[in-house]
Amino acid sequence: MSELTLTVMRLGFLAVLWLFVIVAVQVIRSDLFGTRVTQRGARRGADRPQQTAARQGQAPPPQRQQQSGGRGRRGAPTKLVVTEGTLTGTTVALQGQTITLGRAHDSTIVLDDDYASSRHARIYPDQNGQWIVEDLGSTNGTYLDRSRLTTPTPISLGAPIRIGKTVIELRK
Amino acid sequence: MSSTSNSPTHHTSTIGAIGAPSRRNTELALLVFAVLIPVFAYANVGLAINDEVPAGLLSYGLGLGLLAGVGHLVVRKFAPYADPLLLPLATLLNGLGLVAIWRLDQSELLQSIKQAGTAAPRQLMYTAMGIALFVAVMIFLKDHRVLQRYTYISMVTALFLLLLPLVPGLGKNIYGAKIWIQVGSFSIQPGEFAKIVLAIFFAGYLMVKRDALALASRRFMGLYLPRGRDLGPILVVWMVSILILVFETDLGTSLLFFGMFVIMLYVATERTSWIVFGLLMSAVGAVGVATFEPHIQQRVDAWLDPMREYTLSRAGQVGHSEQAMQALWAFGSGGTLGTGWGQGHSELIRFAANSDFILATFGEELGLAGLMALLLLYALIVERGVRTALAARDPFGKLLAIGLSGAFALQVFVVAGGVMGLIPLTGMTMPFLAYGGSSVIANWALIGILLRISDTARRPAPSAPANPDAEMTQVVRP
Numbered sequence: 331m332s333e334l335t336l337t338v339m340r341l342g343f344l345a346v347l348w349l350f351v352i353v354a355v356q357v358i359r360s361d362l363f364g365t366r367v368t369q370r371g372a373r374r375g376a377d378r379p380q381q382t383a384a385r386q387g388q389a390p391p392p393q394r395q396q397q398s399g400g401r402g403r404r405g406a407p408t409k410l411v412v413t414e415g416t417l418t419g420t421t422v423a424l425q426g427q428t429i430t431l432g433r434a435h436d437s438t439i440v441l442d443d444d445y446a447s448s449r450h451a452r453i454y455p456d457q458n459g460q461w462i463v464e465d466l467g468s469t470n471g472t473y474l475d476r477s478r479l480t481t482p483t484p485i486s487l488g489a490p491i492r493i494g495k496t497v498i499e500l501r502k
Numbered sequence: 503m504s505s506t507s508n509s510p511t512h513h514t515s516t517i518g519a520i521g522a523p524s525r526r527n528t529e530l531a532l533l534v535f536a537v538l539i540p541v542f543a544y545a546n547v548g549l550a551i552n553d554e555v556p557a558g559l560l561s562y563g564l565g566l567g568l569l570a571g572v573g574h575l576v577v578r579k580f581a582p583y584a585d586p587l588l589l590p591l592a593t594l595l596n597g598l599g600l601v602a603i604w605r606l607d608q609s610e611l612l613q614s615i616k617q618a619g620t621a622a623p624r625q626l627m628y629t630a631m632g633i634a635l636f637v638a639v640m641i642f643l644k645d646h647r648v649l650q651r652y653t654y655i656s657m658v659t660a661l662f663l664l665l666l667p668l669v670p671g672l673g674k675n676i677y678g679a680k681i682w683i684q685v686g687s688f689s690i691q692p693g694e695f696a697k698i699v700l701a702i703f704f705a706g707y708l709m710v711k712r713d714a715l716a717l718a719s720r721r722f723m724g725l726y727l728p729r730g731r732d733l734g735p736i737l738v739v740w741m742v743s744i745l746i747l748v749f750e751t752d753l754g755t756s757l758l759f760f761g762m763f764v765i766m767l768y769v770a771t772e773r774t775s776w777i778v779f780g781l782l783m784s785a786v787g788a789v790g791v792a793t794f795e796p797h798i799q800q801r802v803d804a805w806l807d808p809m810r811e812y813t814l815s816r817a818g819q820v821g822h823s824e825q826a827m828q829a830l831w832a833f834g835s836g837g838t839l840g841t842g843w844g845q846g847h848s849e850l851i852r853f854a855a856n857s858d859f860i861l862a863t864f865g866e867e868l869g870l871a872g873l874m875a876l877l878l879l880y881a882l883i884v885e886r887g888v889r890t891a892l893a894a895r896d897p898f899g900k901l902l903a904i905g906l907s908g909a910f911a912l913q914v915f916v917v918a919g920g921v922m923g924l925i926p927l928t929g930m931t932m933p934f935l936a937y938g939g940s941s942v943i944a945n946w947a948l949i950g951i952l953l954r955i956s957d958t959a960r961r962p963a964p965s966a967p968a969n970p971d972a973e974m975t976q977v978v979r980p
Contacts, residue, residue: 335549336549336550336842336845337842339546339549339550339842339843340546340839340840340841340842340843341839342542343539343542343543343546343842343843343868343872344839344840344868344869344871344872344875346539346542347539347868347872347875347876348871348875350532350535350536350539350594350875350879351875351878351879351882353532353535354532354587354590354591354879354882355882357525357528357532357586357587358587358882358885358886358889435647435895435896435897435898436895436896437895438895440895440896440897
């Protein structure tokens with residue numbers, strides 16, 4: 331085999347090896363800039379209330395429709411943000427799924443907080459796409475603004491929900 | 503768990519689980535790439551050594567491709583949201599290892615001392631067994647949290663595996679290190695498997711105890727000093743690793759287990775003091791044992807002055823080896839771009855040229871440029887493991903992923919550092935690259951568990967089964 335061919339193969343192999351590394355890094359570039367997943371989640375979250383509103387548009391309570399109709403189109407929350415506590419900065423995209431909070435390991439948001447119960451509260455959309463927070467019989471209670479929850483209560487945008495040392499809120 | 507509880511800056515750690523695409527097609531494309539690179543290298547070796555494309559090209563290429571394909575299909579079926587990079591990276595490293603082993607098989611010098619000749623087909627068989635175990639992990643381990651139930655069984659199993667080489671008649675002393683057992687014609691390195699089992703035990707144990715370990719501490723000189731009784735577990739693990747060092751005379755295994763525990767302890771408690779304690783304790787232990795254990799002492803001597811070992815060995819003095827110096831020369835003669843596949847002389851390392859010292863072959867034939875790419879491939883595997891730990895929602899999965907990727911990283915560091923003369927040489931093997939059944943099989947299982955955790959972490963939450971009691975619930979509006 332001629333010297334030239336072997337040199338070309340040698341350099342070619344190194345180039346191919348590095349190409350693989352670069353391609354692999356490209357695959358995980360979302361780790362560095364991390365926007366894609368969030369955008370996708372946000373778009374779906376915005377679509378969902380419309381669909382549900384349309385599907386159940388036959389017989390909604392008239393008074394509700396005005397309020398939540400506007401909410402569903404423009405003011406619907408798209409994500410849940412933890413604003414205080416050890417998980418500060420964590421966001422979860424709202425896509426019509428129930429979000430459970432607590433110390434249990436299978437919770438959507440696992441709270442690392444001595445004041446939280448294992449199944450503390452859940453946040454879910456009702457039939458009109460309005461997000462509701464419900465206390466699941468926790469020991470230390472769930473607070474919306476300043477009042478302790480006794481019944482499932484609708485959440486308005488930006489209202490702080492406090493569980494122990496953790497505060498979360500819904501945002502657009 | 504982020505540690506920014508009292509800092510005002512809001513860092514955004516988006517939980518990537520929701521809406522994450524499965525990315526299986528990306529994995530497939532990378533996998534094809536990862537199989538083609540070793541095929542290229544294999545053809546290159548044949549052209550350089552024998553002036554012809556090797557006859558086994560098709561069978562090796564197809565063999566590796568088939569194994570990778572099986573792995574991919576199983577992941578597609580059983581863990582559709584798993585990380586797209588881990589499988590291709592492991593496949594590429596395994597394939598390159600196969601090529602390097604085959605290349606050393608061609609060396610007449612190594613054949614003459616029965617160090618090589620038929621290693622590559624056996625390594626391909628070990629790879630097949632590794633993939634089989636990987637498939638078994640994927641199919642039977644539906645949820646990694648099941649492993650949590652076996653916390654203390656894992657501890658017993660790990661200790662059993664670690665102590666196995668000390669059983670008379672079963673353990674085998676290969677050139678000073680007693681980390682092997684002999685079963686029939688196979689020799690097994692139980693430590694490789696103990697690594698995984700031990701990670702399960704540490705994860706289960708620390709998950710329960712971490713609050714006590716993290717909170718009950720006094721602050722002293724900027725460090726959180728744990729209470730005396732909380733030092734118990736780290737002392738026990740330290741003692742066990744010292745015992746391994748004394749009785750099995752293997753620095754690598756000992757360092758691996760202690761290091762893995764310290765990493766997991768740090769991640770579980772967020773206390774820097776554990777790292778300081780860990781480094782102090784391992785330094786004290788290693789130096790202490792090295793003063794009276796002749797085998798370790800010899801390794802340290804070879805590390806500090808490899809040239810002296812080399813000349814003594816050349817002069818025919820028994821008990822000295824020229825490997826370390828030959829490995830350094832191999833790296834040196836490789837230079838920046840290497841000599842090219844099959845054109846180096848790394849067979850001069852002789853003993854263990856295709857296992858412990860395989861990195862020297864890569865260093866010589868691919869040069870610094872190739873070696874850096876290889877180390878980056880390892881770094882990417884570790885990064886994906888850590889990323890999996892970040893995305894995992896349960897503390898057990900987090901700790902297990904950190905433990906496994908930490909152990910992987912430590913092993914790469916210990917072996918690469920040893921071969922390059924940064925730290926004393928130990929008897930461990932480079933994951934996936936080096937010849938050796940235990941290592942390849944255990945590391946495929948490790949990748950399997952990491953993929954399982956990452957599948958659980960990235961899987962989108964099941965779409966809301968529209969609350970069954972939603973109608974019954976009365977909503978009171980303010």
